Amino acid sequence: MPHNSYYQVKQMKAFDTNPKHLVWPLVAAISLGLTGCGSDSKNRTAPTTDGTTDGTTTEGSPTVASTGPADKMVDVALNTMVVATFNNAIDADSISSAGFTLAAAGLTDETGTVTVDTATNTASFDPTSNLVGDSVYTATISTDVKSLEGIAMDNNYVWTFTTGLIVDVTPPAVASTDAADQDTDVSTNRNVSVVFSEKMNPATINSTTFTLTGPAGAVPGVVSYPGTTAQFNPDQDLDLSTQYTATITTGAEDLAANALAASFVWSFTTGTTPAMGPAPVNLGTAGNYVILAKTMISTTGTTKIIGDIAISPAAETFITGFSQARDSSGTFATTPSDILTGRIYAADMTPPTPAILTTAISDMEIAFTDAASRTTPDYTELGAGDVSGQVLEPGLYKWGTSLLMTSAVTLNGDANDVWIFQIAQDLTVENGVDLILAGGALAKNIFWQVGGAVSLGTTSDFDGIILSQTAIVVKTGATLNGRALAQSAVTLDANAVTAPAL
Known part of the structure; x- marks a missing residue:
């Protein structure tokens, strides 16, 4: 059976109740480095755009790779947290309530807790209380933010989103996996990936919540989370003709802190040869x-x-x-x-x-x-x-x-x-x-x-x-x-x- 990259389970989350808004796309292109496992496992690439005004950056300066909610997103849940994932490691001490702000026109600036997850290079702003409905919020990452080498961001990174009218209490869902459940002849030198029905809290997508096991036990690897896709990149090529089991646990949460309703488990069996060419592009x-x-x-x-x-x-x-x-x-x-x-x-x-x-x-x-x-x-x-x-x-x-x-x-x-x-x-x-x-x-x-x-x-x-x-x-x-x-x-x-x- 061919490797199934796009088995779809269209179980999308519905927390939007305000029909008057149009959706606008993410204006800054978001980059990720998807590579195969084994010999290519360290060839990860940095983002090519970064939200600055002229599209250029000082070498080594931090850049924002993705945000949640996405720029110009509408009908955002009132109990959302706001996250920004960077292309490389940042100095956790350089980002605080001054370096990560959230505000809406005509409203008092939001107060909240700013935290940094060093494993995913993600900064989170968790508002003290729910946001105000039907309001346009502006999130800003300031030039106070520095890399571990002390190099500051070249420009403020700014994005906006519009709230809806309700609190999100619906669990996220797994929309698809690659390899698919019970798939056979899976390449031994590819990442394992899962697409969620919505943006997740990157700090909750890690080697604890996304695991891969085989006959010898847990498979060591690196977990990354670009867009709505989580990827497990094994440190070494998988064994030939071997069954593996992948698991997403209920520790995986969306931006409103809703966890998966139950752990999601699937299995697949590798083939006898590695795939040729680069790792596929996950859509x-x-x-x-x-x-x-x-x-x-x-x-x-x-x-x-x-x-x-x-x-x-x-x-x-x-x-x-x-x-x-x-x-x-x-x-x-x-x-x-x-x-x-x-x-x-x-x-x-x-x-x-x-x-x-x-x-x-x-x-x-x-x-x-x-x-x-x-x-x-x-x-x-x-x-x-x-x-x-x-x-x-x-x-x-x-x-x-x-x-x-x-x-x-x-x-x-x-x-x-x-x-x-x-x-x-x-x-x-x-x-x-x-x-x-x-x-x-x-x-x-x-x-x-x-x-x-x-x-x-x-x-x-x-x-x-x-x-x-x-x-x-x-x-x-x-x-x-x-x-x-x-x-x-x-x-x-x-x-x-x-x-x-x-």
Whole structure:
């Protein structure tokens, strides 16, 4: 059975009761270093953006990698704590009530307890009392904060969120795992990961709450928590043909201090060979959608999509050509099955949809930055940006230019092998060009990180997860077996778009 990276259990938390707000995405890209275990276990990369005003930092200065709640999130629970995770270790004595503040216009500045969890490089602000409903709060990490070497942040890091009207008492849930429960032939040199239904308190995601055991007992490793995804990176490759059991305990809590209702336990069995290529990019909750965009999703002609599609922060009116109608719950829309087999979600739908989409957009941006920040490529500037007719083995590929395909390209590898393509500018697949998967290669393990626009030519046949910083244009009659995840628009014209097989 192939390694199942995106087994989904869509059990999303509903604590949003205020339908008037739109969701806005995380404006700062969040970086993480996802690497395989074994020989690659220490190749962790630092964030590439940091919330400063000019996008640059002094070498060694602390930068904020992620926040909870996310920037511009709405309908946040009144009993939330506020957290900021840094890219590297900080001096715990340098952050206090002066270095981490929370305030809302027209209200008295919040008082609370500021703590630092050195294991996760996370600072937490726990308000003394519940926040005020329907208010815009501004959280600030000041330049008082220093690294262990005494280097201060270059600029204040500021983000905002809007509270809803209720107190959150709903336990978080596990949305998916990789490997999936009872999976077999799992690669011996990959991380084990779990996607939560919402952002968690990073200080509660650690080697105590996330464990892996085998026949010899506990497996030593490092736990990290970017976005909504927790990862266990074993210190050494796992044993061949061996059953392992992973556990998330009830010590894992969300930002409102709600613990999992019960420990979550799953098992898997390794295969006989390690996977080739880099560790896969974890999509988090963005992996719930076959198409996810921020500004527009449009289609003309006879389009057939299998999977859910979503847009945020734009409203449903920016989804055109689907003839959709909202469900009676108001949380999603449907359309005739000859157009879409799945659901349509937008930022102006009834809660909890807005909050869920905020998280998905954040996870999409995290995935993009992760893919972009992988280091030590196996191939650099291959074909001077033209790989037409080539056979590409698993690995990390990097181009500082655009990438062009004018004739068929073949990806040759087995079901666990991974390809990541880092493309600084545009990706252009000419009309009628096919991407051929050979040797058992799977679309779910192919990642196209594109800094510019993506154009799939007419009647072309393409595979993989597209992470585009701008637009994805799928021209007349083209086929995509994968996901189109765009930080602007996705445009379709009589296409077949199918979520990748698991």
